[in-house]
Amino acid sequence: MRILVAIDEKPYSAHAVSEVARLAANTWANVILLGVQAKIAPPGAASRDWPTSHPLPSAVRTYRETFLKHFKEDECPYVQREFGYELIEVRKGVWEELYVAKSARKDLKTLIRIGNPVKEILAEAEEEQIDLIVLGCDNARGCEWEEPSGVPQKVVNNATCSVLVAKEEKEVNRIVCCLDHDLVSQQSLEMINQLVTLHKAKLEIVGLTEAEELKVEVEKKMDAILRYYTARGLEPWIEIVELDSFDAFISQGAKWGLMALWMGKKSILEKVFPKGKVAKLIKGSDSSVLILR
Numbered sequence: 001m002r003i004l005v006a007i008d009e010k011p012y013s014a015h016a017v018s019e020v021a022r023l024a025a026n027t028w029a030n031v032i033l034l035g036v037q038a039k040i041a042p043p044g045a046a047s048r049d050w051p052t053s054h055p056l057p058s059a060v061r062t063y064r065e066t067f068l069k070h071f072k073e074d075e076c077p078y079v080q081r082e083f084g085y086e087l088i089e090v091r092k093g094v095w096e097e098l099y100v101a102k103s104a105r106k107d108l109k110t111l112i113r114i115g116n117p118v119k120e121i122l123a124e125a126e127e128e129q130i131d132l133i134v135l136g137c138d139n140a141r142g143c144e145w146e147e148p149s150g151v152p153q154k155v156v157n158n159a160t161c162s163v164l165v166a167k168e169e170k171e172v173n174r175i176v177c178c179l180d181h182d183l184v185s186q187q188s189l190e191m192i193n194q195l196v197t198l199h200k201a202k203l204e205i206v207g208l209t210e211a212e213e214l215k216v217e218v219e220k221k222m223d224a225i226l227r228y229y230t231a232r233g234l235e236p237w238i239e240i241v242e243l244d245s246f247d248a249f250i251s252q253g254a255k256w257g258l259m260a261l262w263m264g265k266k267s268i269l270e271k272v273f274p275k276g277k278v279a280k281l282i283k284g285s286d287s288s289v290l291i292l293r
Contacts, residue, residue: 001030007135013059030106031108033111060110173202
């Protein structure tokens, strides 16, 4: 798995980094900590004139240390290790004492991109073939970044990969997943498994149906998902929701710790939950939101 954490110097970004560190400890994902900065210099100045004394570089370095503190030093897959001299058999019966240096088993990169934050986040995700973008936000300000406005919502709506908007204020003790059972990817199912395990949360799986006569068919398909998670030691609750009641169901989101929606291509949710509603959900819900693709 490849995870991109989009960060600025605000407290909500520190929370997002900690969440990813805990997830990476389970998955050994390759991780990029991406600082994004909108305002770079006075008008007319070149981007190279952007001062390295700006708070963001310092924050990014601090986040890197925060990330690494979640691992025991001798077990951390992101640390470069040098082992000194070691006898190596260079050919049959001939041993040479060589200086051995072993690189980290997994990548942890720290980068800064200057420009429009949404465009820079999406560009980095595309270039690095990211599987999951994670970013925090300030719930007290309607899930906004300090600047510019609407960064989490715009990233969610325009990313081609999954996106997790992590909200520090809400403890994740219940995860509710609305899945398109015909098309949901194996990677998405496993991501839910990881998050449930990470937070020791209860899991509720929601199946969507458009008509009463289709409920039996939907229930059969949901049973396959139930068996998938049961085989992994989880005991999810299964619920079937009519599409015309979905808005009312989602309005209960404040009660949940994390809400996950499968929004891949041809997802049934596209019919009832367009981009505008997704943005409204992210802005208005107290829960963290995971959009799966």
